[in-house]
Amino acid sequence: MIPDNNNNKYLYYRVVVYILFFASGAAGLVYEVIWMRMLSITLGSTAPAVAAVLASFMGGLALGSYFGGRAVDKWKEPLLWYAGCEAFIGLFAFAFPVILSLITRGYATVYGRLGTTELHAARFLFSSLALLPPTIAMGATLPAVVAALNSIKTETGHGFALAYGLNTAGAVAGVLLAGYWLLWATGARASLFAVAALNVAVGVAAFLLARRLPKYVPVAKPEDVIVPRPARPWAIITLAFIAGALGLAAQVLWVRSMSMIVGSAVYAFSALLAVILVAIAVASFVHRALPRRVASSETPLIILLALGSLGFSASIIALRFSPYLFLSAFAKFGAGFAVAQVMTVVTATLVLFLPSAAVGMVLPALVARWSGGSVGSRVGAVYAANTSGAIVGSLGGTFLLLPALGAVGGLRLLAIGAAAAGVIVLASRKRVIAWVVAAAALGVTAILVPGPSYKLLNLGVGISPRYYLTENGVVDLESAEGEETVFYEDGVDGTVAVIKYGPILTLKVNGKSVASTNYDDLRVERELGALPVTAHGAPRSVLVVGLGTGITLGSAISNPSVDGVVCVEINPAVARAAGHFAEYNGSPLADPRVELIREDGRTYALCTEERFDVITSDPIHPWTKGSSGLFSVEHFENCSRILNSGGVMAQWLPLYQLSIRDYFMIVNTFAAAFRHVGLVYTGRDTVLLGSERELAASITGSPYYVAGDEELLGAATWAGLNTDDRLSLEYSAPRALYSPEESKILTRLLELHGGEPGTERGVVADIMEAKLYYRVGDLGKAGRIARGAWEYTLENGWPNDDIAELNADIAFERGLELANARNTDGAIEAFEEVLTYTPDSAAAKANIESLEKQL
Numbered sequence: 001m002i003p004d005n006n007n008n009k010y011l012y013y014r015v016v017v018y019i020l021f022f023a024s025g026a027a028g029l030v031y032e033v034i035w036m037r038m039l040s041i042t043l044g045s046t047a048p049a050v051a052a053v054l055a056s057f058m059g060g061l062a063l064g065s066y067f068g069g070r071a072v073d074k075w076k077e078p079l080l081w082y083a084g085c086e087a088f089i090g091l092f093a094f095a096f097p098v099i100l101s102l103i104t105r106g107y108a109t110v111y112g113r114l115g116t117t118e119l120h121a122a123r124f125l126f127s128s129l130a131l132l133p134p135t136i137a138m139g140a141t142l143p144a145v146v147a148a149l150n151s152i153k154t155e156t157g158h159g160f161a162l163a164y165g166l167n168t169a170g171a172v173a174g175v176l177l178a179g180y181w182l183l184w185a186t187g188a189r190a191s192l193f194a195v196a197a198l199n200v201a202v203g204v205a206a207f208l209l210a211r212r213l214p215k216y217v218p219v220a221k222p223e224d225v226i227v228p229r230p231a232r233p234w235a236i237i238t239l240a241f242i243a244g245a246l247g248l249a250a251q252v253l254w255v256r257s258m259s260m261i262v263g264s265a266v267y268a269f270s271a272l273l274a275v276i277l278v279a280i281a282v283a284s285f286v287h288r289a290l291p292r293r294v295a296s297s298e299t300p301l302i303i304l305l306a307l308g309s310l311g312f313s314a315s316i317i318a319l320r321f322s323p324y325l326f327l328s329a330f331a332k333f334g335a336g337f338a339v340a341q342v343m344t345v346v347t348a349t350l351v352l353f354l355p356s357a358a359v360g361m362v363l364p365a366l367v368a369r370w371s372g373g374s375v376g377s378r379v380g381a382v383y384a385a386n387t388s389g390a391i392v393g394s395l396g397g398t399f400l401l402l403p404a405l406g407a408v409g410g411l412r413l414l415a416i417g418a419a420a421a422g423v424i425v426l427a428s429r430k431r432v433i434a435w436v437v438a439a440a441a442l443g444v445t446a447i448l449v450p451g452p453s454y455k456l457l458n459l460g461v462g463i464s465p466r467y468y469l470t471e472n473g474v475v476d477l478e479s480a481e482g483e484e485t486v487f488y489e490d491g492v493d494g495t496v497a498v499i500k501y502g503p504i505l506t507l508k509v510n511g512k513s514v515a516s517t518n519y520d521d522l523r524v525e526r527e528l529g530a531l532p533v534t535a536h537g538a539p540r541s542v543l544v545v546g547l548g549t550g551i552t553l554g555s556a557i558s559n560p561s562v563d564g565v566v567c568v569e570i571n572p573a574v575a576r577a578a579g580h581f582a583e584y585n586g587s588p589l590a591d592p593r594v595e596l597i598r599e600d601g602r603t604y605a606l607c608t609e610e611r612f613d614v615i616t617s618d619p620i621h622p623w624t625k626g627s628s629g630l631f632s633v634e635h636f637e638n639c640s641r642i643l644n645s646g647g648v649m650a651q652w653l654p655l656y657q658l659s660i661r662d663y664f665m666i667v668n669t670f671a672a673a674f675r676h677v678g679l680v681y682t683g684r685d686t687v688l689l690g691s692e693r694e695l696a697a698s699i700t701g702s703p704y705y706v707a708g709d710e711e712l713l714g715a716a717t718w719a720g721l722n723t724d725d726r727l728s729l730e731y732s733a734p735r736a737l738y739s740p741e742e743s744k745i746l747t748r749l750l751e752l753h754g755g756e757p758g759t760e761r762g763v764v765a766d767i768m769e770a771k772l773y774y775r776v777g778d779l780g781k782a783g784r785i786a787r788g789a790w791e792y793t794l795e796n797g798w799p800n801d802d803i804a805e806l807n808a809d810i811a812f813e814r815g816l817e818l819a820n821a822r823n824t825d826g827a828i829e830a831f832e833e834v835l836t837y838t839p840d841s842a843a844a845k846a847n848i849e850s851l852e853k854q855l
Contacts, residue, residue: 013212014149016205017079017145017163018162018163018166020086020202020209021163021166021167022166022167022170023170023198024086024138024141024170025171025173026171026173026177026198027089027170027198028171029171029175029178030174030177031089031138033183034178034191034195035096037183038100039130040053040626040629041603041629042100042104043126043603044123044599044603045602046570046598048123051394052124053127054391055127055395056131056135058390059135060131060136060139061135061136061138061387062383062391063384064137064140065139065142065379065380065381065383066139066381068081068140068142068144069378069381069383069384070376070380072144072376072380073375073376078143078148078151079144079206079207081144082141082145083203083205083207083210085137085138085144085203086203086206087199087200088133088137088203089137090195090197090201093193093195094193096134097189097192099129103126103130106126107122107607108606108607110122111607111608112609139384140380142380143377143379143380144376146159146160146375148210149163150375160364160368160379161285161287161364162284164364165280165281165283165284165288169277169278179269179270179274180267183726184732187725187726235424235425236366237381237385238385239425240366240382241388241392242417243362243366244385244389244390244391245389245390246308246389246418246421247356247359247360247390249397249401250312250355250411250414251393251397252394252398252402253401253402253411254272254276254352254407256402256407257319257407258272258319258322261460261461261511262326262340262343262347262463263462263511263512263623263737264510264624264625265624265733266731266734267341267344267734268344269625271344271348272352275352275356276352276356279353279356280357280360281360283356283357283364286357287300287368288364300361301362301425304359304365305358305422306442307358308418309415309419309442310415310445311355311356311357311358311359312355312412312414312415313412313415313449314355315354316408316411316450317451318350319407319408319452322350322351323456323461323462325343326343327469327477329342329343330469335466335469336739337735337739339738340462343462366382367379367382399492401414406454407457407490407495408452408454415442415443416442418442419442419443420439422438423439455485457495457511458488458499459477460508460510460511463512484500485498485499485500486499486580487577487580489573489577491571491572493571493572494509495511496508496577502842502846503517503840504518505584507574507581512621512624515549515551517581520683520684520805522551523682523683523684523802524682524683524684525549527555528616528652529553529556529616530555530556530558531680531687532556532649533555533562533614534699535689536646536647536696537696539562539612540562540564540613541563541611541612541613541614541644542557542562542565542566542612542613542614543565543566543567543568543610543616543642545601545604545605545615545616546618547567547569547574548574548618549578549581549584550587551581551584553565553588554584554586554588556614557588557593557594558586565591566595566597567588567589567594567595567597568599568600569598570598570599570600572598575589602630602635605638605639611642611643611644612647613644613646613648614647614648614650615639615647617639619631619652621657621733622662623733625730626730628722628727629727632724633672633721634723635724636651636669636672636690637672637673639673640674646691646692646693647691648690649689649690651666651690653667654685656685657736657737658736658740658745659733659736660748661732662729663719663745664715664716664718665716665732666722666729667712667716668716668717668719668720668721670688671690671712671713671716672721673690674691674692676691676692676693676695677689677712678695678705678709678712679712679749681704681749683767683805703759703761704764706749706752706753712752715748743772743775743776747772749768750769753765763798763803764802766786766788766789766792767789767802767803767806770785770786770789774809774813783810787807790804804838805837805838808834808838811833811837812831812834814830815827815828815831815847819847819851824854827847828848831851
């Protein structure tokens with residue numbers, strides 16, 4: 001028992017409790033990151049699958065908070081309750097890999113036997129089995145800690161604000177630790193065990209401290225009930241629910257819109273979430289600093305809801321200017337990883353901080369206004385309502401607001417909702433009419449504020465800044481004016497657009513160009529369908545992972561031996577966009593042999609009972625969040641497992657936006673799953689082929705064949721493996737986005753290729769070498785090599801479109817350089833040279849016409 005007159009000891013024990021709860025917050029966010037990743041490998045990364053996992057996680061928090069608060073009041077030992085919950089979470093985390101293994105087996109068993117609706121229910125059931133036990137314990141810790149603080153002379157409202165703020169600050173530390181270092185450095189399992197040990201340590205420390213604290217009495221104290229106008233419990237619960245719904249719905253909309261500007265790498269997501277959590281933590285600390293009478297009045301709530309509404313409107317305006325701000329920083333400091341991270345935080349702060357802080361402070365303000373009753377029960381009820389609202393907000397933002405209104409339209413609606421919520425605060429008050437008028441004004445503001453066009457967001461300026469910066473570092477978004485948007489959809493799984501620029505069609509997902517009809521992209525898209533079919537000889541069944549433009553699918557089914565094709569695509573909007581590429585893909589989705597399945601390719605390969613002669617995989621680039629699992633050993637082994645005897649798999653492997661280590665890590669990882677492997681060069685990209693039998697001579701004898709088996713493996717072993725436990729690509733690939741090493745990769749591939757001069761294979765080596773110099777900016781040397789290769793093919797009757805396109809690219813780039821140097825005659829001559837190689841080049845014709853007007 002602590003002596004009542006010993007204030008120093010009270011302070012000491014409060015500080016210890018706060019430190020422990022900070023550690024709880026850090027551990028909780030690391031768990032969320034790890035568990036969401038682990039379950040997505042089994043259950044998939046589709047929006048319904050992610051929603052099921054998130055609902056289970058947050059549902060457990062809500063249940064734990066509500067029933068945990070009641071249990072604390074009944075048991076009267078809050079710190080012991082907290083100690084037990086923390087220890088249970090840690091012990092459960094130690095057992096989680098075994099539990100996940102059982103769930104994976106169970107889900108794989110029922111996967112092929114259930115319809116779509118039943119499968120959604122199964123995902124929720126299995127994710128609940130995995131997450132409800134620990135998250136219920138997590139939810140129960142908040143009322144326990146506030147009740148414990150109450151037992152050591154801490155007023156509930158102030159104690160909640162500080163505890164909630166510190167717990168959220170711990171969450172910031174957790175998301176930064178997991179998102180930037182821990183999982184990359186140690187892997188998911190080691191990270192999980194480390195955090196589990198932290199939880200157990202917190203539980204032990206709380207247990208030891210509990211033996212020295214006074215008995216908790218679950219009755220409000222006099223200083224705990226100083227409320228100028230006591231609020232009705234129903235109003236507090238309703239507002240807590242609304243605040244949670246507004247906050248999570250906004251987070252869904254912000255993440256989607258910001259990812260289109262700054263990219264969707266794991267670092268970007270971590271930075272956005274960290275900014276939101278910092279805002280909530282700061283808001284809690286500010287509320288803790290308010291005078292008690294002010295903090296427990298209705299005034300802060302009205303101000304917060306008004307600020308929340310204005311904040312949502314301000315975030316719309318900030319989104320409009322964020323692309324320019326991002327590009328201006330790149331223009332001044334250079335397009336690098338560090339600059340990108342700083343600007344992600346800066347733009348996120350401008351967009352997210354004010355509304356996140358305003359809505360985040362609502363929760364401690366509500367706890368402060370609820371007088372009377374037992375501390376544990378009322379804190380638990382308010383937090384449960386807030387978390388329940390967050391579940392509804394997350395689902396509503398994903399499945400209702402985004403598809404119906406888009407990110408910007410959804411934010412306008414949330415601004416109106418925040419203003420309207422003030423009516424609940426002033427219900428039955430004389431001032432309610434005045435607030436209705438004010439809320440209407442805020443709503444009109446939300447509707448009228450200028451926001452970004454979908455076209456501006458869809459540019460993806462943070463992903464490909466060089467397209468919108470001139471050589472002098474000037475931001476030039478006018479260059480996008482010639483782009484025509486022929487398809488746009490804010491889908492639940494991502495924003496999909498088809499952009500037309502001259503004769504070229506480009507497919508974009510969340511602002512990133514994923515495929516197009518330019519020569520290089522068409523080349524690899526068709527090869528991804530043709531190469532594995534050719535390597536097999538006469539395949540009857542084909543699996544295509546990733547629909548994209550549908551060109552690969554169309555190429556695969558063009559072989560008459562194919563009886564059936566399963567195409568797995570995670571985003572339904574992509575299937576609708578693919579119709580705009582009918583001229584190039586041949587409308588494969590209309591072919592009765594094709595079955596389109598909405599699923600994560602990773603989950604399908606893990607769970608399906610189907611077997612295939614050919615698998616071809618063209619996922620999104622490995623630097624995007626969640627895609628690196630499609631480049632892991634385990635995934636490639638699953639693909640190998642579902643191949644028939646003699647089956648062949650093709651895997652797209654880009655040369656761009658990767659470091660040389662990342663490139664050869666993918667090669668090494670792929671080779672770990674197949675007895676025989678080969679690498680084929682396609683001009684801008686490469687394709688890996690894997691099989692249990694030796695690859696056909698039609699592949700290995702091709703002049704584009706680089707290397708295979710021992711030779712290829714010997715060049716790649718040093719780079720390590722990308723595994724489910726340690727998805728290194730997810731963390732390393734985004735760092736190469738602004739400093740790729742394509743020239744280094746090409747240099748190594750040239751060594752492996754070894755094409756001799758004067759042969760067809762030597763011509764391909766010339767193409768690779770010319771590309772190398774082209775990438776490093778030595779247009780003179782690149783041009784000499786490419787022209788020499790072109791002349792050789794003409795002399796020997798071996799026409800090669802790759803050489804023609806390469807010469808055209810080099811001449812076009814030289815024309816741009818001469819035009820910028822104001823050498824108009826030289827520029828016209830260069831663009832005319834382009835037409836000798838590619839007579840239909842609309843861009844070259846347009847530049848010649850423009851330059852001739854200057855003469």
